[in-house]
Amino acid sequence: MAGDPGNGRAPYAADPARSPGRLHREPSSPTRDDFQRDRDRIIHSTAFRRLAHKTQVFVYHEGDHFRSRLTHTIEVAQLARALAKALRLDEELTEAVALGHDLGHTPFGHTGEDALDACMEAYGGFDHNSHGLRLVTELERRYADFDGLNLTQETLEGLVKHNGPLVDAEGRPLERWRARGVPAAILAYDRLQSLRLGQYASLEAQAAAIADDIAYDAHDIDDGLRAGLFDLDAIRAVPFVAVLLDEIERLHPGLERPRVIHELTRRVITRFIEDVIAESGARIAAAGATSLEDVQRAGRTLVGFSPAIAAADRDIKTFLFANMYRHPQVTRVRERADAVVRGLFSAYVADPAAMPPDWAAKAGATAGERAHAAADYIAGMTDRFALNEYRRLFDPTANLR
Template sequence: MLKSYASQPFETRGRLFDEKLSTFRSPFQRDRDRIIHSSAFRRLKHKTQVFVEHEGDYYRTRLTHSIEVAQVARTIAGALGLNEGLAEAIALAHDLGHSPFGHTGEDALEDLMAPYGGFDHNAQALRIVTKLEKHYADFDGLNLTWESLEGIAKHNGPITGPYADPKRHPEGHALSYALKEVNDQFDLELHTFASAEAQVAAIADDVAYNHHDLHDGLRAGLFTADDLIELPLTDRAYADVDATYPDLEATRRDHEALRRIFGYMVEDVITIATNRLDSARPETAQDIRDLDRTIIRFSKPFFQNLKVIKSFLFKRMYRAPSVVVERERVTVMVNTLFPLFMAKPALLPPEWRDEIDAARDDTQLARIVLDYVAGMTDRFAIQEFERLCATPREI
């Protein structure tokens, strides 16, 4: 049974294009299925999480990360009496707009697009699900519900107004054109917090990457279990494993410790969210949006421990020398491909030709080139760079 403050599927604010209800699925379950079957979702298989996709078969990609986020989101939403289908849909869609090479590619495209209306992956995800997926006879995009679009846009918090995070959205800063396009069509109430389900998807993202980045970093040899034993939370996890399973083989020991850390995070979120919901006493999903704070979050002591872990990961993993070298290499690729396509748009595939011909100025052309480059997988971007700009020996 859903709580009264959960997003009720048959009270949805609807879709941009009216459709008949599905016989067997709720509107949010239908959103989830469309996301899973989209081309953009499949491309996440070959997009960077931390390690570039070709560096190893066992490291997380954006696809496996998104699946793990969705699993965590379903668990938390179910425990709190929220709508699991909506939480899962937002979780699966939250990284659809990521460019090749993860945050490195995003940073490069942000700089390149600064004169043309900006770029961020959340706004690009909205553009994908409202325009760039072109498979359905009656509309462009996936025609998702308002609640799913809102969650994609605002799962990290309000974008405008007094509660917007100034680090993400400085006051007076113009909206990304991709976000503005969607918001002009379908007011997403950018000044409020998102639904509880969207907030669950956001915290599930934190849970998933804090867990799997520790796992991938161990596998890559960037740090050891002895390093992790010096950190909060991980010290308790390893101590519990060693007490329960003395002399356990190293790989199994690491796995047992990391799954406990996973459990600590989920349990903390559920406990704190339950307490905050009991205190706030929301009666509807809109009551959650109208609060002056997030309702789904870690406890303050737990969050401080996670900050120590994140700082460790930043130094030992995200800025490890081998990772930095790869970041520099792929930044060159993005910074070369984008200007090349701007100067020679005829290099884009034939199916992009009509849009290129219709572009009236450099801004419109840049947005078409961005859609193309941002949609590339790691492997395709590397292949295009090698084909158009260099020989393999030169990179």
């Protein structure tokens, strides 16, 4: 595959020199290209720092060695960058999308998002990708000349479309969005700067998306085993994992359990990454992609798993859903976290003055304006801050355990 010998990128990779640029024009940097600047702006954002105290599956006080949104995000970025290097993509854009993909998440993991979505049902719901777009285009208030981070079009498209297009060729919402419609915030920004919602995102964004899947599978196995939510014998029910455990036992008989867990995790990652590299290379060649535009109009995702590894991915997720995400210990915490988010939302909508003055000022006069201000405020909270707010407003003894 021929590419640009000067930078090592393949011809189908995104190129910062050809970027449509930013909504607000800025002078170029003498030392960094535009995708590098996007990555750096995400890292220095307030929303990124808050990921350190937002939950993946466990709440913050379950133990310091379990993963937070921040550690998960760093792991996704490392895997995505490995894929980008192997496929000769732009590594900085890939890393920017990976580092920004979870910025819009609420406290308490998916439980917090589900609760906030239910609270906002009458006002269009809550979606973390849409909220992430608002963070980087509006809610971050750091720069003198604009709100948000003023990221390039490619990075914004990656944050919004890393899982695929949102609308069809006629502009009708695709399946995920059919019932409720594409979030209003995404449509509003698309009118300012086209996000090409009917096209696929770059291969860099696709690499970040599948790196997210790989990280979830491998590291939730790791956390679940270390937390004692299931044991090694139980996860042998997943054929792909059973083969890896047999390999570890054959090569390292009598290995202590913590090392077995780590060897399993690294093998899951290695097999998945190697599979994605081979499968994606074949898909790119079959599509005859020789430009970013070919990728966007390919009609399918070009970075993905082979059928065999896609089946293993589904099997792992099915096992984790039953044995980890729905474990009674986790369910009890989820129920209490749900009550915290709903309680905070009700309190702030009823009395916006319970929020800090700058947030209370955003509440406006209508029920919808108050609801949106409350949702934005809650979405930015860390787990610890949300629980402390609930204690302040309702019950000083409240806990999630």
